[in-house]
Amino acid sequence: MSEQPILEVRNLKKYFPVSAGIVHAVDDVSFTIQKGKTLGVVGESGCGKSTLGRTVLHLQESTAGQILFEGKDITHVSRAELTALRRKMQIIFQDPFSSLNPRMSLYQAIAEPLRIMTDAKEKEIEDRVFDIMKIVGLAERYVNAYPHELDGGRRQRIGIARALIMNPSFVVCDEPVSALDVSIQAQILNLMRDIQDERQLTYIFVTHDLSVVKYISDDIMVMYLGQMVEKATTDELFEYRLHPYTKALLSAVPLPDIDHEKKHIELKGEITSPINPKPGCRFAARCPYATERCFKENPVAEEVRPQHFVACHRVRELNGLA
Ligand SMILES: Nc1ncnc2c1ncn2[C@@H]1O[C@H](COP(=O)(O)OP(=O)(O)O)[C@@H](O)[C@H]1O
Numbered sequence: 001m002s003e004q005p006i007l008e009v010r011n012l013k014k015y016f017p018v019s020a021g022i023v024h025a026v027d028d029v030s031f032t033i034q035k036g037k038t039l040g041v042v043g044e045s046g047c048g049k050s051t052l053g054r055t056v057l058h059l060q061e062s063t064a065g066q067i068l069f070e071g072k073d074i075t076h077v078s079r080a081e082l083t084a085l086r087r088k089m090q091i092i093f094q095d096p097f098s099s100l101n102p103r104m105s106l107y108q109a110i111a112e113p114l115r116i117m118t119d120a121k122e123k124e125i126e127d128r129v130f131d132i133m134k135i136v137g138l139a140e141r142y143v144n145a146y147p148h149e150l151d152g153g154r155r156q157r158i159g160i161a162r163a164l165i166m167n168p169s170f171v172v173c174d175e176p177v178s179a180l181d182v183s184i185q186a187q188i189l190n191l192m193r194d195i196q197d198e199r200q201l202t203y204i205f206v207t208h209d210l211s212v213v214k215y216i217s218d219d220i221m222v223m224y225l226g227q228m229v230e231k232a233t234t235d236e237l238f239e240y241r242l243h244p245y246t247k248a249l250l251s252a253v254p255l256p257d258i259d260h261e262k263k264h265i266e267l268k269g270e271i272t273s274p275i276n277p278k279p280g281c282r283f284a285a286r287c288p289y290a291t292e293r294c295f296k297e298n299p300v301a302e303e304v305r306p307q308h309f310v311a312c313h314r315v316r317e318l319n320g321l322a
């Protein structure tokens, strides 16, 4: 038996009504995360990664499904409960430049969550700001600097400091290094991992970058048009990618330590918008293996190897599984 997960998401849906119909941004997604672990969420732009993270955090309300956090059902919460949750559940955004107020100094930006969410006195705020600056690697000389005076790496360190200053237990990291130079990405990823170890933090790490997700995640969930198509531990997934979409996604990126299955699967066409999706597998239109059934029936995720879930009608046949 495994421990009770810190987060459990059951059949989560987030729909957006638009003039052309209903956007099924997240459509029946389920997963669990254990404390101190990282779930990487990957997939092309528009597949619902950010919506998933934002909905779990109650930055927008879910359409259906259930969210359990630390054993408690938080699907519907009162204002007071939401305030309490905000301290425990935080988000780090992709682009710290647009998420930071240009008129706030580094000090003001990092202190802001404390001012909004606590009644801490100025002395305590100051101590905590300087503490967290040290933890995220921001030198004291930058304390009065403004975002435009800092480079991307330092700005993202402010974003991380703002997320951490309330001492949360769970953080959604939404493409936190995608806007950074490659040389700086590694520094920030290492910082996030170190902080995770020290604080037993749990992450959902959203990214479209497969080398990043491989580095940071314990488990990986691959999404396609609002749905989960494959989920497994990181090692398992990179060893055995079973869904045609995962294969295509992974074969599009040269990863130095993958030496088997070099066969390249072309992704035909573009990911479409998940407006009024037709019945059937969402990936069928781009899948080289799609049969008539795939266009009629949406596959349900099945455990095809231990703790390895795949939603594909042909997964066993195509991979020689029993
Ligand atoms: N507020 C919204 N209103 C309408 N559609 C939305 C809204 N937010 C996201 N979407 C749509 O939901 C889908 C998933 O978006 P998103 O979660 O941002 O994807 P990702 O983060 O994977 O790029 C996209 O088709 C997007 O256009």
Ligand SMILES: [Mg+2]
Pocket: 049, 050, 051
């Ligand atoms: Mg996004």
